[in-house]
Structure formats: C-alpha cells, structure tokens
Amino acid sequence: MKQIKLVRNILLGIEDLLLHKLRSFLTTLGIVFGVGSVVAMLSVGEGASKEALEAIRKLGSNNIIISSIKSIEDESTSTAHSHMGIYGLTYDDYARVAETFKTIRQTAPVKLIRKEGRLGERALELRIVGTTPVWFELVQRPVVAGRVMITSDDDERAPAAVLTEFGARKLLAAENTIGQSLKIGSDRFEIVGIVKSESGQAGNIQIPDQEVDVYIPINVARSYFGDVTARRTSGTFEREMVELHQMIVQVDSTEDVEPVAAGIESMLKRFHKKEDYRVSVPLALLRQAEATKRTFNIVLGSIAGISLLVGGIGIMNIMLASVTERTREIGIRRAIGAKRKQIISQFLIETVVLSIIGGLIGIGLGVLVPSLITYFAGMPTVITPASIVLPLVISFGVGIVFGLYPAVRAAKVDPIVALRHE
Amino acid sequence: MIREAVSNPSDGIIHLEDARKIYQMGSSSVKALGGVTLSFNRGSFWAIMGPSGSGKSTMMNILGCLDRLSSGRYILEGRDVSTLDDDSLSELRLRHLGFVFQSFNLIPQLTVQRNIELPLYYLGWEASSSAERTGELVERVGLKERLHHRPAELSGGEMQRVAIARALANDPQIIFADEPTGNLDTATGKEILGLLVELNEQGKTIIMVTHESHVATYAKRRLHMLDGLVERVEGED
Numbered sequence: 001m002k003q004i005k006l007v008r009n010i011l012l013g014i015e016d017l018l019l020h021k022l023r024s025f026l027t028t029l030g031i032v033f034g035v036g037s038v039v040a041m042l043s044v045g046e047g048a049s050k051e052a053l054e055a056i057r058k059l060g061s062n063n064i065i066i067s068s069i070k071s072i073e074d075e076s077t078s079t080a081h082s083h084m085g086i087y088g089l090t091y092d093d094y095a096r097v098a099e100t101f102k103t104i105r106q107t108a109p110v111k112l113i114r115k116e117g118r119l120g121e122r123a124l125e126l127r128i129v130g131t132t133p134v135w136f137e138l139v140q141r142p143v144v145a146g147r148v149m150i151t152s153d154d155d156e157r158a159p160a161a162v163l164t165e166f167g168a169r170k171l172l173a174a175e176n177t178i179g180q181s182l183k184i185g186s187d188r189f190e191i192v193g194i195v196k197s198e199s200g201q202a203g204n205i206q207i208p209d210q211e212v213d214v215y216i217p218i219n220v221a222r223s224y225f226g227d228v229t230a231r232r233t234s235g236t237f238e239r240e241m242v243e244l245h246q247m248i249v250q251v252d253s254t255e256d257v258e259p260v261a262a263g264i265e266s267m268l269k270r271f272h273k274k275e276d277y278r279v280s281v282p283l284a285l286l287r288q289a290e291a292t293k294r295t296f297n298i299v300l301g302s303i304a305g306i307s308l309l310v311g312g313i314g315i316m317n318i319m320l321a322s323v324t325e326r327t328r329e330i331g332i333r334r335a336i337g338a339k340r341k342q343i344i345s346q347f348l349i350e351t352v353v354l355s356i357i358g359g360l361i362g363i364g365l366g367v368l369v370p371s372l373i374t375y376f377a378g379m380p381t382v383i384t385p386a387s388i389v390l391p392l393v394i395s396f397g398v399g400i401v402f403g404l405y406p407a408v409r410a411a412k413v414d415p416i417v418a419l420r421h422e
Numbered sequence: 423m424i425r426e427a428v429s430n431p432s433d434g435i436i437h438l439e440d441a442r443k444i445y446q447m448g449s450s451s452v453k454a455l456g457g458v459t460l461s462f463n464r465g466s467f468w469a470i471m472g473p474s475g476s477g478k479s480t481m482m483n484i485l486g487c488l489d490r491l492s493s494g495r496y497i498l499e500g501r502d503v504s505t506l507d508d509d510s511l512s513e514l515r516l517r518h519l520g521f522v523f524q525s526f527n528l529i530p531q532l533t534v535q536r537n538i539e540l541p542l543y544y545l546g547w548e549a550s551s552s553a554e555r556t557g558e559l560v561e562r563v564g565l566k567e568r569l570h571h572r573p574a575e576l577s578g579g580e581m582q583r584v585a586i587a588r589a590l591a592n593d594p595q596i597i598f599a600d601e602p603t604g605n606l607d608t609a610t611g612k613e614i615l616g617l618l619v620e621l622n623e624q625g626k627t628i629i630m631v632t633h634e635s636h637v638a639t640y641a642k643r644r645l646h647m648l649d650g651l652v653e654r655v656e657g658e659d
Contacts, residue, residue, distance in 0.1 A: 005546065016531065019531045329530075331527075332528075332529055333529075333540070333544075334512070335488060335515065335521050335527075336516065336521070336541050336544065336588070337512050337513065337514075337517070337519075337545075338512065338544050339512045339513070339544075340508060340509070340512075341509075342544060415488050416488050416489055419523065419527060
C-alpha cells in the first residue's frame with residue numbers, strides 16, 4: 001500500500017516535471033555533467049592505474065630484483081684513469097644470497113653481453129642474456145615454438161639459445177628456425193626455442209627484454225665471452241668487468257619480500273665498498289602505485305564533487321523559484337487538507353526524480369566519453385560497477401540534500417496568504 | 423436575535439464562544455474578531471456579510487480551520503478545535519470541510535479530473551475508486567464532457583462547478599464559499615448559487631461570504647459583521 005502510494009507520488013512528480021520539459025532538462029544539466037565527470041574520471045583513472053599495476057604485477061609480487069649499477073664515483077674515476085671499471089654483483093654475491101636466506105625459494109642470475117649475431121644472411125646486434133632455467137619460471141614467458149632452457153643445457157654447457165618472438169622476427173627467423181644455428185661472434189649456437197616477447201614498459205625496473213634478446217645458459221656465456229666487455233666511447237676505449245648484471249630472487253610469500261630485501265641490502269653493503277647495486281621490490285612499487293592511484297582518485301573525486309555541488313545548487317535554485325511560482329498551488333493543496341509533510345514529500349520527490357534522471361543521463365555520458373577517449377586517444381579506460389553505482393547514490397543524495405530546503409520552504413507557506421497570492 | 427442563535431448550542435454544528443483574533447502588525451495590533459459568540463445549526467445556509475475590514479474573511483478562515491483563534495473557543499461538531507495543531511487542522515479540513523473560492527483556485531497544470539481527485543489523493547484513495555467518485559461528481563455539477571480539460575480551457579462558471587465538485591469529493595458536512603459568484607456574470611452566478619441551494623437542500627451546511635445583498639438572499643440566514651463584531655443576524659433556519 002505504502003509502496004503503491006510512493007510509486008504514484010513519483011509518477012505524479014514526473015508528470016509535473018514533464019509539464020516544464022525545458023526547465024526540467026536545464027535544471028538537471030548540472031547533475032548530468034557532475035555525474036558524467038565522476039564516471040568518466042573514475043574510468044580514466046582506473047584505466048591508467050590498471051595498466052601500471054599490471055606491468056608491475058608481471059614482475060612478480062614475490063620477487064626481489066637486484067641490479068648492478070655503475071656508481072657515480074666509479075663513473076668519474078674510471079674515465080680519469082681510463083682503466084678497467086670493475087663493479088656490480090659477483091658470482092659470490094649470487095651464491096651467498098641463495099645460501100643465506102631460508103625463505104628464498106629460487107634465484108636466477110642475469111648476465112648481459114652485447115655482441116653481433118648472424119642468422120643466415122641477417123646480422124644484428126644482440127643482447128645476450130646469460131641465465132639459468134629458473135629465469136623462465138620467475139619471468140613468465142609462454143613458449144611460442146620449441147622449448148625454454150633446461151637444466152641440462154646449463155649443466156652440460158650446451159650452446160643452446162632461446163629467442164624472443166620479437167628477436168626472431170628481427171632476425172627474419174620463422175618457426176622452422178628451431179634447430180638452425182645462430183652465430184654469435186665466432187661461436188655457433190643452436191636455436192632451441194622461441195618465447196613470447198614482453199610488451200610494454202615495466203615501471204622503472206629494467207627487465208632484459210626490450211631488444212633482440214638471446215637467452216643462453218649462464219655457464220656458456222661465462223666461458224665463451226668472459227666477464228670483461230669492451231666499449232668504444234667518444235674516442236676512448238673503455239673496458240668494464242661486471243660478473244652479473246642482475247639477480248632475480250623469489251621468496252616464499254609476500255610477507256617475506258621486504259625483510260629479505262632489507263637483508264640482502266645489508267649483506268651486499270658488507271661485501272661491496274661502493275654502492276654499485278640496487279635492490280628493488282616490485283611489491284613496494286605496487287604499493288606505491290596503489291597509493292598514487294588513491295591520491296589520483298581523491299583529486300579527481302574532489303573535482304567531480306565540486307561539479308556535483310554546483311549541480312545541486314542549480315537544482316535548489318530552480319526548486320526555490322518553483323516554490324515561489326507555485327505558492328498558490330501549495331495554498332490550494334493545504335486548504336484542501338494536505339499536511340505539511342505531504343507538501344515536503346511532493347517537492348522532495350520532484351527534486352530527487354530530477355537529480356536521479358540527471359544522474360542516469362550523466363552515467364550514459366560518463367560511459368560514452370571514456371570509450372571515445374579509448375577510441376581516439378588509445379588510452380585505456382575501465383568502467384567498474386562502483387563507478388556507476390556511486391554516482392547514482394550521490395545524485396540521489398544531492399536530490400535529498402538540495403531538495404530539502406525548498407521543500408521545507410514550500411511547506412511553511414501559509415495557506416491563507418497563498419490563496420490570496422497572484 | 424443574537425440571543426436566539428446562541429440559545430441552543432447542542433444543536434449547532436459550529437459554536438463560537440467569545441472568539442477573538444488579533445493580528446500583530448509590528449508594534450500595533452489589529453483586532454479582526456473582537457469576541458464573537460455564535461452558533462450555526464446543522465443543515466443551515468449562512469451568508470456572512472459586511473464591508474471590507476469587517477472581519478468576515480477572518481471569520482471564514484477561522485471557521486474553515488485555516489487559521490486559529492487568539493482566544494476564545496471554537497467547537498466544531500462537538501469538538502474543541504481551537505487548540506489543535508497544524509496537522510490535526512489539515513486532517514479536519516480533509517475529512518469534514520469543503521472550500522469554494524472567488525477565484526476558483528484550481529491547479530492550472532492539472533486536468534479537471536485531477537483537480538477533483540485532489541482531496542481523494544490526500545485521503546489515500548485508490549486510483550480506480552477515486553476515478554469512479556470523480557465521475558459521479560462531474561455528473562452532479564453537469565461537466566461530464568470536460569473531465570480531461572485543463573482549467574484554462576473552461577469558462578468561469580465551469581471552473582466554479584469544478585471547484586464545487588472538488589469541494590464535494592470528500593463528502594464534507596460543511597462547505598465554505600468565499601464570494602463564489604464574485605468573478606462570474608449574473609446569469610452564471612445564479613446557476614452557481616442554485617447549485618449551492620441544491621446542496622443545502624441535500625443536507626450540507628453552507629457558509630458563504632459575500633458583500634452583495636442579492637447573493638445573500640439565497641441564504642437562509644444572514645450574519646452582518648462590522649469591525650470584528652456581529653452587527654445583526656437575519657433569517658430563520
């Protein structure tokens with residue numbers, strides 16, 4: 001009974017609003033744009049952060065990445081003496097890290113060497129990644145053809161090479177490349193497999209896969225190419241000795257990530273004179289990215305909130321004008337026997353209906369705009385259920401808050417005065 | 423004659439006892455009703471007359487439960503309503519009183535049907551039964567074919583008929599008519615007055631405010647007011 005009455009009141013409210021179509025439409029515009037901007041901003045923000053979070057997540061939230069870096073003091077001294085620069089992680093570091101921490105599940109070393117390679121007629125500069133089979137477990141790469149590195153490759157120092165899809169394409173290799181030989185420097189490698197390329201930038205962590213990568217067993221890399229690389233820079237000949245360029249450490253659970261990272265850091269500090277390494281934790285980056293996203297949402301939310309406030313004030317203004325305009329009607333209703341609260345509910349329902357209709361149109365607009373952004377600017381946008389429900393709830397709230405005052409004003413109209421009102 | 427009107431309050435549907443209404447206008451106060459004691463019998467037809475400022479409008483507002491007395495008592499159907507709050511007075515108007523105004527006071531954006539249904543809407547009637555009731559009422563006032571028109575499309579006489587139909591919707595005991603012919607030509611005015619007489623014959627108590635003596639002749643009793651006091655009462659029930 002009560003619900004039927006409410007439905008009837010809402011229908012009467014809609015009927016009344018339809019009598020002033022243009023005015024009702026203009027009144028809702030504020031809410032339309034307010035809600036539209038909330039939905040659109042949430043979806044753009046969500047899309048932007050989702051991309052960043054995804055990239056970080058790919059690095060593995062249980063992983064710790066330790067990279068060799070050329071320390072600043074080293075940079076200056078090495079050029080002055082034009083001696084050989086020795087820095088970075090060592091094989092000893094690798095062994096120590098693996099032994100010291102109980103919660104470490106597995107570790108993978110990475111050694112990078114730049115050399116020209118040749119496949120058939122095609123010659124390219126390659127980035128040779130010397131690593132162990134564990135690397136393929138830590139950095140998930142679907143196999144496109146052949147296989148990934150296996151333990152026996154590393155143990156037996158087999159000259160096996162794994163290409164990325166991107167690298168294979170650059171080398172003009174096809175699937176039947178498997179089994180062919182790739183010449184690196186003066187050594188021949190057998191191509192055993194092709195894995196999928198990693199797309200996109202992974203935060204600020206260097207992962208060895210932006211160029212033509214060739215994965216070979218680390219022992220092979222070590223014995224074939226050694227630890228010293230020579231580079232010709234601006235006329236001077238520069239030599240560097242770096243044993244390992246990167247170490248990827250996987251721990252048992254997320255809780256272990258930070259303590260182990262701190263442990264590794266202090267351990268490395270003891271064995272290294274210079275700070276020629278950096279410990280980075282994808283989890284920390286993830287947290288940071290999430291915090292950034294929250295800040296982003298708060299900023300966007302406040303802007304959208306202000307536009308909703310303006311929209312609400314617009315509605316209130318029109319409703320106040322409407323109350324004045326309809327003073328006589330209010331008087332008639334009161335004389336007939338309408339109670340104050342019935343007048344309040346009449347005007348409140350009209351305002352709420354207005355703002356909810358505005359909210360619905362705004363949601364439509366807010367869904368359309370992000371899809372246009374995605375279409376024209378190629379920016380990812382994500383519409384979550386919350387980004388639709390929330391603005392709807394807000395527009396209902398705006399209706400109540402900004403409708404209450406005009407409604408109360410309407411109810412305070414004195415019927416005797418109102419009936420004489422022209 | 424006043425004595426006679428007061429003599430049998432038990433019979434009265436309305437009974438006023440030393441009714442006073444004072445309006446505060448800034449620092450000065452205006453005495454709109456200066457102590458009226460009066461009874462209106464059930465089934466009577468009264469015309470309240472007097473020059474402007476005589477208190478007849480105030481009288482009407484008080485009797486119609488649109489306003490409250492400053493002091494004194496107002497007994498309506500044996501119940502003291504002088505101390506009721508706003509909601510209770512609304513309820514009283516909704517269930518027991520009907521109003522007809524000089525300027526018709528129809529809601530312009532509503533159709534004839536919706537205007538007549540208004541009291542039933544506030545009484546919480548179902549849509550189907552209130553439509554049925556509205557059908558009876560328009561037939562009674564002779565406006566059957568105007569049901570879906572808006573007030574602006576009607577003549578003055580038709581609008582007043584709609585207003586009367588609306589006043590009858592809740593089947594009130596008392597109908598208040600405030601200058602019901604004031605905006606109508608003589609012929610149409612006569613028709614409307616005829617309708618009121620007819621309603622009175624059917625048992626409704628009618629209290630009409632007018633300043634035209636020829637209009638007042640349709641009433642059984644005439645109350646002449648002056649300066650917020652009863653000047654004289656004429657006629658017999």
